[in-house]
Amino acid sequence: MIVELVLRLAGAGVLAFAAYKVGETLGGPYNRYVYVLVLSGIALGLLLTPWVTTRPFVWIRRRIRQIxxxxxxxxxxxxxxxxxxxxxxxxxxxxxxxxxxxxxxxxxxxxxxxxxxxxxxxxxxxxxxxxxxxxxxxGPLREDKYVLLDTSVIIDGRIADISQTGFISGEMLVPRFVLNELQHIADSSDALRRNRGRRGLDMLNRLQKESVVPIRITDMDVEDYREVDDKLIMLAKQLRCPIITNDYNLNRVAELQGV
Structure with missing residues (x-):
């Protein structure tokens, strides 16, 4: 991240200046090692700054979202x-x-x-x-205030008919990373995958136009995870909402994690 890079450079600069001042203050034989102290300060700043700035903040933010x-x-x-x-x-x-x-x-x-x-x-x-x-x-806030849609259920298409029946209560959310995965599949060189991806995009467009249940593309993300399934599960835990999926493995993993 750009912010983390800037903080690393700032930390390196601050520690390098502090190391220079320490060497200058000590004087005497330490003057010969002032450059070593400065280089050590730069190295420590580059390595340790994120661990005392952004990393604790990200951890706290993640914990607060789960409360x-x-x-x-x-x-x-x-x-x-x-x-x-x-x-x-x-x-x-x-x-x-x-x-x-x-x-x-x-x-x-x-x-x-x-x-x-x-x-x-x-x-x-x-x-x-x-x-x-x-x-x-x-009672407490309904856990079905939102429902998350994964890639497989959008491509399958039956969600469009189900949404018309009133069976789904709550707003349907399609995370941006799911939309990106759909676009990636639609751009695939494999004809079968490309057709599935395009069908998913068409189905998403149909849902936005015809669905009785509100549907929204959301930019909510889980930065600490890279896989789409992991992101979906963690986002569902944060929002305390279910995931609608046709993926058997995702279903089992989500159940094991309390979703």
């Missing part, structure tokens, strides 16, 4: 309540003699932040009932 919205809402409310309680207790505790004046408020902040988050997540159903009784009675 249900109800958990996030309850956890955030609990965290705020815990921090408010900790702040109120910190005022009298700060008048204690050192080192308790800063140790106890710190411990209190960590404790009440964790306690508030844990309690609210565990009692999230009660919280949802208080915030919106109607939503609670209707």
């Amino acid at each position: 249900p919205a109800q958990h996030l809402l309850a956890g955030t409310i609990g965290l705020v309540i815990g921090l408010i309680i900790a702040a109120l207790l910190a005022l009298p505790l700060s008048r204690l003699p050192d080192p308790w004046a800063w140790i106890l408020p710190l411990i209190g902040t960590i404790f009440f932040a964790y306690l508030g988050t844990a309690v609210m997540v565990m009692r999230r159903k009660d919280l949802l009932n208080i915030i919106s009784p109607r939503l609670y009675r209707e």
Whole structure:
């Protein structure tokens, strides 16, 4: 990625400058090794910068996507309540003699932040009932708000007739990587594969024009996986929605992973 390359170069520049300053400050015999220090700083910057910048961010983002919205809402409310309680207790505790004046408020902040988050997540159903009784009675968000279509079911074509019956509830999503796979098949040098790919594109066009169920091409992607099937399964887990497929192997693998 361009962003990662820029960060690597920036990290290399910062560490090279820091290494030069260290060698310059130490002086004496270290002046002879200043170039070695600079080169070491550049190497460390190029190698380590992504691991302290983009990689943790990607991991956190992936984890957040897998957490249900109800958990996030309850956890955030609990965290705020815990921090408010900790702040109120910190005022009298700060008048204690050192080192308790800063140790106890710190411990209190960590404790009440964790306690508030844990309690609210565990009692999230009660919280949802208080915030919106109607939503609670209707249950959590329906898992069929979306359904993902894979390449095989689009090429098969029967999905167009099924969508007219009202059997499918929820918006049909076709990820961009599935559309790209269809285009790749349609451009194949093999006549059979080319015909299947073109039939899939025609069927997708028909679905967009005639389907009773809304259908949308989405740019949602799972960057950590390269295979289309793996991307579909992980995206279905993130959205908590089913996959419509004719692929037996994909069906079995998805079942094993809870989709």
